[in-house]
Each structure stands twice: as C-alpha cells, then as structure tokens.
Amino acid sequence: TGIGMSKVFQKHLFESFEQENPNISIKYGGTGLGLAICKNLVTLMGGSINVHSIEGVGSEFCVDVKLGLTEESYRRKNFDILKLRDLKTLIVDDDIVTCEHASLIMSDLGLQAEYVTSGASAVLEIEKGIREMKPYDIVLVDLKMPDMDGIQTAKAIRRLVGAETLVVVMTAYEWKEIEADARRAGVDFFITKPLFRSELVDLFEKINDFSEAVYEPETAKGEIQFAGERILLVEDNELNLEVAASLLEMKGLTIESACNGLQALEKFCSTPVGYYDAVLMDIRMPVMDGLEAARNIRLFDKSDAQTIPIIAMTANAFDEDVEKSHAAGMNAHLAKPIDPEKLFAVLQEFI
Template identity: 75%
Template structure:
C-alpha cells in the first residue's frame, strides 16, 4: 500500500517542484490486517490536498510509525505535514464538515467540493480510528491518522536465518534525513549487522577513510541519491577513490532512477533500492548479491524498474478507486491503458479489437454481469489469432492456492493478489510482454 501511494505521489510532487519525503519511523511490520482500500483512500486524499495547497519549492512529508503493539493488534500512525497555505484556527473546527471551505477564493483557485475530508473523517470513524489536524495560517498543516490494525503470523516471526547470514557485515548509511538513517540502521541491526550513519557526503568520506585507517573497512554503503551539496553520485565517486571495488555501494532513492542510472554506474554504484526501505526488500537484494558470482559489478536491474514503451493493457476492474490507482501506476511506466468494468465488456472490447491490439489483460475476478474467470474462458475460445496467446493476469483479493488454480484452469497466465504490489505487477508484466 505504501509503495503504491508513493508511486502516485512522487511524480506529482516532482512535477510541481515540491520536495516530497516518505519515511518510516522506527521498526514496523511489513504486513498488517485491515481495510487497505479505505486506508489508502484516506491517505491519498490527505496527500493530494497537501500537494494541492503547497506552492512550488515547498515540502511535504509522509511518515509512518507503529505506536503500540499488544498481542495480535497494533496502532499505526500516519502523518502528513506540509509547508502550504495553512488554515485559520476557526476553520479547523469545521474542517471535517461536508462542503466546507475556508473561503470562496479557495474553491476558485484550487478547485474541489469540500467533501474529501468529510469522507475521510467518516471512514476513520468507521475504522475506530482518530484523525487530527494542526495548522498555522501561512505556515503549513499537519494531519495525523491513527488506526488499529491486526497482525499476521508472519508479523511476529523474525527470520533468525537472516541474522546468521549477515551478522559479520559492517554497514554505513548516508542520508540527509535523520529519520531515514535511524530507520535503516534499525533494519540493519535487526539483520544482525553493525550499522552506522552520517548525514552528508563529506561526513561519509571522512567516516570511510577512518574505517580504512583503523583496519575496519565498511562492507556495504547505502547512500541517498538526492542530498544537498554533495549528492549520492558525487559521494559514490569520492568513496570509490578510497575503497576501489572492495565495498558494495547501493543507492537509495524514492524517485525513478533510469535517467541517472548510466552516470551512477560509471561513478561506481552497484545496485539501486527504493525508499522507504523495507526489511524483506533488503534481504532479497543482499541474497541476490551474495548469490552472485561477481558481487561488485553485476549489472542487475530489478524487474520492478521495467519501463514500457506504449504497450497497450486492457484493465478490467469494477471498482472506481482501484481502476484509478492501477491506471495511474501503469501509465507512469509508459503503458497505454484501456478499461472495462466487467467481464462482458472486456469480452466485447477484445473481440472488436484488431489482432495484437492489446499486449496483455489485467482481469479482476469478482465482477458483476460476468466475472473474470468466465470472461477468460470465453476469450480463450475466440476464433482469433491472439486469443490463446494474449497474457491474461488475474487480480483478486483471494490469494489462496485454490484460487490460483481456478485462475490457471480458466486460462490465466499469472495471479496478482490485491491490494496490488507495484513491484510484483511490473515484474509480471515484464515477464509476459
């Protein structure tokens, strides 16, 4: 859910020249039990407002923090703060009322109906949570949402094997955001590594030099791509002059890195990883590295970074919000998207299209009129050259083995669990297109 939100918000912030930062404070679980669709709707509304009311050159920060944990339940806090136009004290008291806006000029200048936050408030109440706002006119606003979520079995089972694998590694984290540094350090320590952090490129160079002189060099360096004064590429270039090829350097970034990848590789960057960091993604990356014959220079580009060039997707989804989010994700990677709201409409569109018009179909399973399984069976029976070969990928909240088997039996090529994980989505599309 977090990756999906960031995939939507980062490009909008970059287009508006707003500094957007997404951070996790402390250690959180990677999987919770709750209504991800509604929670995403709440957070996307608040984040969109923060971008809307923050001028170019401003800053928006999105932070996630686990507040407490008892047995199989936990409270999670999401905070969105901005340096936007802010609100008066008087308006804050009626902010969550329907159709409320501070003055008519707000609607004229920024648009909107004044319904979004009223809906958010109602949804948070239905989830048994709390939503608060603190704002200073002309300075900015801070919204916080606290919700109680369940924990899965996986949430409270630590992988001791990871700690055995990585316990002898020494790691340096470089990021101008202290919260990001602390979060990364906690993950490294949780994996059994020794971890230190610094907040700038020059400090990193001094720290690495000190480690070499003391006979305790760093094995892994994680460096943020966008830092003031000395960015991640410049820092990597300076570090390579000290360590040669002996230290693994991984660039952390929340933004698309394809445009700087060639320059970064020349500077000595080995791998890229997305922010905010998640324990499982770091483990996967480290395992990929340790399983590689050539750690220092293997040109591995994760499937999550796939870029497409106008391939056309038929997206079949009856939920408006899911359709909007999925369409935005796909279009940001260069895919052209056409949609259908049920299986029958998908069948009609595929039948009427020229051969090879669609490169793949993303098919929801549970839909009115005709479900995804029946639609897939009918497509496979079409007397059309590409009917049996077009990739059809299931999208469903049911991810049990029997559901996967039903999808395959109907003629589907792959199965994606909802809420859709962007990394998995693009990896599957890259595989089949």
C-alpha cells in the first residue's frame, strides 16, 4: 500500500538517485539508492527484480533468485531417523495442546511417544516404565509448570533413572539464566517452544552425536590424588579460574593460569618440553579462543606439541562444539559447570 508510481517512472526505478519528483525525499526521506542496491544484489545472485505499481494504490515487488539447500537443511533431509525409532519418549507439559502436537510429530518420525500433563504424573510414569522393564529413553519436560516445574521434575526423574535416560527441557523463555541449575538437576539438552519438526530432528541429531562423540572417562577406582603435575589452566572468568584452581590444587596439582588463548599459546611455546602435563582450555575467550589456541599448539614446532593432553571446557558441550574441539586437536570435552569428579577422572586418564 502507498502512493504507487507512474508507468513512465517504473522504467527508471532501479537507477541510482532516481525519484519520481523532488517532493518524495522531502516528504518521505531517502536518496533513491535503496532499490538500485537491491537490483545490484539480486543481479549478483543471478536473479531478477520486477515491479507492478498503480498510482494511488501501491506497489508490488517480486524478487526471483535460485537458492540451494543450506548445509543445515541438507543435513536434516539426509538424517537417518531410523537410528532413533526404537527410542521410547515421554512428553511432560501442562498444556495438552503442546503434548498432542509433540506426540504427532514423534509419531510422524516413527518414534513411540506418550505424554502426561504434570511433573508428578511424569515421575509415576517413569516408575511404571522401570517396573515393567520398559524404561523411557528420552523425557521432554516443560520448564514452566504449576506445582512441580521442569527442573524439579528433572531432578526427581534423575534420582530414579540415574544416567540412563536423557532429559530435555522445553521452554518458550530464555534458558541461559537457569542453565546451571538445570544441569545440576540432570538436564542434558534444551529445546525452544513452540516445537517444530525440524527442531526435533535437530535435537535427535544432537542426541545421536552426543552418544557417539562425548568423551566419557573410565570411572576412577578409589580416591584420585596427583603428585604435583603441572596444569596450564586457561580461563577468562576470574571467579571460574579461582574455583577451578582451588579444586585442582586440593588434589595435589600445580596450577599455572592464562586468561586467554593467546597467553596460553605464549606460555606453552616459551616453556621447556614436558613443562606442562596437560592444558585445561576454555572455549569462548577474548583475544584468541580455545579452538584457535589448541590448533596453534598442535602446529608448534616442539616435541610435545602433538602429545600434550588438551581438555576443552565449555558451557555448551552438547552441540557441534564437541566436534569442533576434536577437530582442533583437543583430547576431551567437559561441560560447565564442571563436575569435579569427572574432571579428576579425565585428568587421571590422560596424565
């Protein structure tokens, strides 16, 4: 809708600085460059742009470009959902419409799905599955529910099933603020609402990658104690650095720190061979991130550059970060907030 334009002017519409009359820029602003830029971009993409306009009524623009599948779409198209068809799924949400919608998507994907409308009912259903020797493999639980919210439900479920069941929190809200509490309660993944088929396929792909790629150290037998081995701890957050250093020193490790990847690289390159026994590397840091630092360490001309254990630490250990860290030359991947026992077990495995 708008003022439209004459047939004569439409022939010059996509030329730079062209406007139908001098009053246009005074009344509406602009310089007559916007559509010229659009035309240029569309042409560069091998497409076309056309206009149909009626004075006093408005204008309709049509852009025609050829687009291929994005890498993400191609991956979704070729994702083998058959790998997950034996999984038993429970949906927990106080909104019955969400439950039915999610169940329909699951059925369409060939998965077995049940639903309940409260946290208490979810716990009873999980107990029933255990009794009948038909446990649930995945539980999708809404974050905001009356009486028993998603985190409380996840904690109760985790007490019953241990690590055997994957717990996914569904939320329409920003979940970063509650992530630490949720992880401690036993939540493995997060997914945003409203649920779409593509998002659920993404989730199942992450679950599949997670089961194949996430490093699980062997359970250490007895109390783990070290004998002064030197660790380079790379972390830009001062509080995280202080807490991690204290935990490690309590176990008999010697700690040296760096506040970003570049500083870590400089310390490694300037010390003798074998000076550090392992590197604990945060992924997201200013100046140089952990991935780039790890790649540079592996490329450095020093005899232990290829062998020193580099262990990633990140708040996002359940997506492509796992794959990226391995590709950068890291040996293992730990999720934040760090589980001290898992951290010690990983270090014992590699040192």
